Amino acid sequence: MNLDNAVETHAQWKTKLRSAIVKQEKLDHACLSRDDCCELGQWLHGVGQQRYGRFASHAECVTQHRAFHREVAKVAMAVNAGRYEAAQELLASTSDYAKVSSELSVAFLRLRKEARI
Template sequence: MNIDEAVVKEGELRGKLLAAIAAQHHLDGKSISKLDVCMLGNWLHGEGERKYPFVKSFKPCVEAHSAFHAELEKVVRQINLGEYEQAKTMLAGGTPAAKAFVALVQAVAQVKKDARL
């Protein structure tokens, strides 16, 4: 699995949420909260967990991934309530969702370094 590609896919979730906001489409909130469904989550809760559980930075990476999805779940909740402007604002730079993505990228980079991936 290409971890860099998986991180790119995580970043693309923002665009998908913005598209849903623009189209005023409701989303499945449960799917965004499933941590082992996306490419990165599948690796973290599968191969990564089997191969690198003792790498010091692995658990913080799993936690950063969970925090990122939790923030996106909040955005989805606002979209589904019809609070489109608030949802859009929640995806802007400097927001908890944006900070969670930056933290995730940094956590993945640390795992890659520590595990020599």
């Protein structure tokens, strides 16, 4: 798995969520709330765990990835409930979503450095 692509894919979630707000689309909350449904989560809990689980930075990635999905799930719940303004606020630059998204990127940089990926 290319970690650059994985991090970029997660960064694109903000655009996807904003699009769902604008289009008032329903989101799959059950899947979005889980950290093992996406390609990155499957890698973290599978091959990534086998190869890099010994590194503290891997555990940090798992923790931050789980937190990221919790924040995505909050946005999905707001969108699905028709609370579009609240959903927008959950994506604001000062939101928990923004903080966790940034921390996830940093965690992957640490893993790449520590594991020499």
